[in-house]
Amino acid sequence: MATTEELQTLVLTTLDQNQVIEDSKNIKFDGKPIDQLAFLGALNSLKSKDMVDYSPIELEFWTLTEEGEQVAKDGSHEARVFAAVPSGEQGIPIAELQARLGEAAKIGQGKAFKNKWISKKGANLVRLVDSIVDQTQKDLLEIKNTSTHKDAKLLAELKKRKLTDKYKTTSYKVTKGPAFSLEIKHEATEITYEMLQSGEWKNATFKKYNFDAVGVPPSGGHLHPLMKVRQEFREIFFEMGFSEMPTNCFAESSFWNFDALFQPQQHPARDAHDTFFLKDPANTDRFPRDLMAKIKVTHENGGDTGSIGYNYKWKEEDAGKLILRTHTTAVSSYMLYQLAEKTKREGVFNPAKYFSIDRVFRNESVDATHLAEFHQIEGVIADKNLTLGDLIGFMDVFFKKMGMDKIRFKPTYNPYTEPSMEIFSYHEGLKQWVEIGNSGMFRPEMLLPLGLPPDVRVIAWGLGLERPTMVKYGISNIRDLLGHKVNIAMIKDYPVCRLDKKMGKELVGLSE
Numbered sequence: 133m134a135t136t137e138e139l140q141t142l143v144l145t146t147l148d149q150n151q152v153i154e155d156s157k158n159i160k161f162d163g164k165p166i167d168q169l170a171f172l173g174a175l176n177s178l179k180s181k182d183m184v185d186y187s188p189i190e191l192e193f194w195t196l197t198e199e200g201e202q203v204a205k206d207g208s209h210e211a212r213v214f215a216a217v218p219s220g221e222q223g224i225p226i227a228e229l230q231a232r233l234g235e236a237a238k239i240g241q242g243k244a245f246k247n248k249w250i251s252k253k254g255a256n257l258v259r260l261v262d263s264i265v266d267q268t269q270k271d272l273l274e275i276k277n278t279s280t281h282k283d284a285k286l287l288a289e290l291k292k293r294k295l296t297d298k299y300k301t302t303s304y305k306v307t308k309g310p311a312f313s314l315e316i317k318h319e320a321t322e323i324t325y326e327m328l329q330s331g332e333w334k335n336a337t338f339k340k341y342n343f344d345a346v347g348v349p350p351s352g353g354h355l356h357p358l359m360k361v362r363q364e365f366r367e368i369f370f371e372m373g374f375s376e377m378p379t380n381c382f383a384e385s386s387f388w389n390f391d392a393l394f395q396p397q398q399h400p401a402r403d404a405h406d407t408f409f410l411k412d413p414a415n416t417d418r419f420p421r422d423l424m425a426k427i428k429v430t431h432e433n434g435g436d437t438g439s440i441g442y443n444y445k446w447k448e449e450d451a452g453k454l455i456l457r458t459h460t461t462a463v464s465s466y467m468l469y470q471l472a473e474k475t476k477r478e479g480v481f482n483p484a485k486y487f488s489i490d491r492v493f494r495n496e497s498v499d500a501t502h503l504a505e506f507h508q509i510e511g512v513i514a515d516k517n518l519t520l521g522d523l524i525g526f527m528d529v530f531f532k533k534m535g536m537d538k539i540r541f542k543p544t545y546n547p548y549t550e551p552s553m554e555i556f557s558y559h560e561g562l563k564q565w566v567e568i569g570n571s572g573m574f575r576p577e578m579l580l581p582l583g584l585p586p587d588v589r590v591i592a593w594g595l596g597l598e599r600p601t602m603v604k605y606g607i608s609n610i611r612d613l614l615g616h617k618v619n620i621a622m623i624k625d626y627p628v629c630r631l632d633k634k635m636g637k638e639l640v641g642l643s644e
C-alpha cells in the first residue's frame with residue numbers, strides 16, 4: 133500500500149499534469165486502485181496547507197449476492213421449475229421435480245403457481261402457458277451490468293430476497309489549491325530555541341493555527357458522590373409518594389433533637405462527648421410554649437399519656453441548648469408537630485409520608501468507618517391503625533427497591549420508639565447479616581404531647597448514606613468521601629441512576 137507521502141506526490145503530479153482529478157476512484161498506484169481512506173488522509177494534509185481542494189463523490193451501487201449470481205446465470209427458481217415441467221397434458225410428478233431441482237423446487241413452485249405458469253393436476257404439475265419471461269433473471273443481469281436499476285422498489289425487494297446487496301463508496305474530486313506546488317514544504321508547529329539560535333526561523337514555514345479546532349471540554353459541575361447517591365434515594369421516596377422535609381438547617385435546639393423525642397435530659401447522648409454544642413449563640417427559647425409545657429410533664433410524670441414518665445425535674449435551659457443536630461429525627465419531630473397543628477386547624481387528619489436525606493453531626497473521633505458528620509436517610513409515615521406489620525411490610529418494599537431482598541429485624545431500644553427494630557440485610561460477599569438501619573413506632577409519650585389524634589400511629593426508620601455510597605464507588609475509607617478528598621476523575625463519569633441490584637446486596641452498616 134502506498135504511504136501518505138507517496139499518495140501526496142501522486143496527487144500533486146497528477147494535478148500538475150491534468151489540472152484536476154475528476155474522481156479519485158480512477159487513480160492508480162503501482163497499477164492498483166488506491167485505498168480511498170488513505171487517500172483522504174493525504175488530501176487532508178495537503179488541504180491544510182492550501183495546496184489542494186477537494187469534494188467528496190458519494191456513490192451508491194448494487195451487486196448480486198452469491199444466490200443472485202446463481203439466479204442471473206441459471207434463471208430464477210420459478211423459471212427453473214417451469215423449464216422442468218414438460219409441455220403437454222402429462223406434466224411431471226411433484227416428487228420427481230423435487231428430486232431433480234432440490235431446494236429450488238420448493239421455493240420456485242409457489243412463485244410459478246402465483247405467476248400462473250403451472251398448476252397441479254393430481255400428483256403432477258402441468259404447464260399453463262407455452263413460454264415465460266424470466267423477469268427476475270433479466271433484472272439481476274441488468275443490475276450486474278449497470279450496478280443499479282431504475283426501479284428502486286424492485287431493488288429493495290431483491291435485497292429482501294437476499295439476491296442483491298447495496299454498497300456505498302466515497303471517492304474525491306480534487307483540484308489545485310491557492311498554494312499549489314509540486315514540493316511539500318515542511319511546516320514547523322512552533323518556534324524552538326534551536327531555530328532562534330541558528331536563524332532557521334527566518335525561512336521556516338509555520339503551520340497555520342486551526343481556529344476551528346474543538347477545545348478540550350472543561351470538566352466541572354459534577355455532583356459529589358454522596359449527592360448523586362442521595363438523588364437515587366430521593367427518587368425512590370418520590371416514587372412511593374413521600375414529600376421531602378426541610379432539613380437545610382444544621383443547628384437545632386435540644387428541644388426538637390431530644391426533648392420532643394422523649395429523650396430524657398440526663399441521657400448520655402446529650403453529653404458533650406457525643407454532641408456538638410453551639411457557643412454563640414448557645415441557647416434558644418424559640419419553641420412553642422404550650423408544647424414545651426406538655427413535654428415537661430410527660431418527661432416528669434407521663435402527664436396524660438398513660439405513662440409514668442422518667443421521674444426527674446425537667447429543665448427548660450437544657451431544652452434551649454443549641455446543638456448541631458445529631459439525627460434528622462429532630463426534623464421529623466418538628467414536622468409531626470406541624471402535622472398535628474394542621475390537623476387541629478382543619479379538623480381532619482390526613483395521612484402523611486415524609487423523608488429527608490441530610491447531614492447530621494456527632495462528636496466522635498474520626499476513623500476509617502466513622503466521621504463526625506455524616507448523612508442520614510430518614511423516613512416517616514403517619515396514619516391511623518398502622519402496626520408493626522406495616523413497618524415490616526413497608527421496609528420490605530422500600531429495601532427491595534434498593535435491590536435488597538433479604539431483610540431481617542432485631543428488637544432494640546430507642547427512647548422515642550417502641551417497639552424498635554434494627555434492620556439487617558444479608559451480605560452476599562461477607563455471607564452474614566449486617567446492620568443497615570434502625571426503625572420503630574414512635575411512642576405515645578412522643579406523639580400525644582405533639583397533639584396528634586390518639587389513634588394516629590407513626591412508623592419511622594433511619595439509615596446512613598455514606599455506606600451505600602462507599603460500596604457504589606468502591607471506597608474503603610470513609611474519609612475519602614470528605615469534600616477535599618473527592619477528585620473530579622472519581623466522580624465525573626458517574627451517572628445519576630437507580631441503585632443497581634449489586635449495590636443493594638452490598639449495602640451494609642448504618643453510619644453511626
Ligand SMILES: N[C@@H](Cc1ccccc1)C(=O)O
Pocket residue numbers: 458459460461510546549570571572592593594595644
Ligand atoms: N434516629 C435514629 C434512626 C431512627 C429513626 C426513626 C425511628 C427510629 C430510629 C438514628 O439516629 O439512628
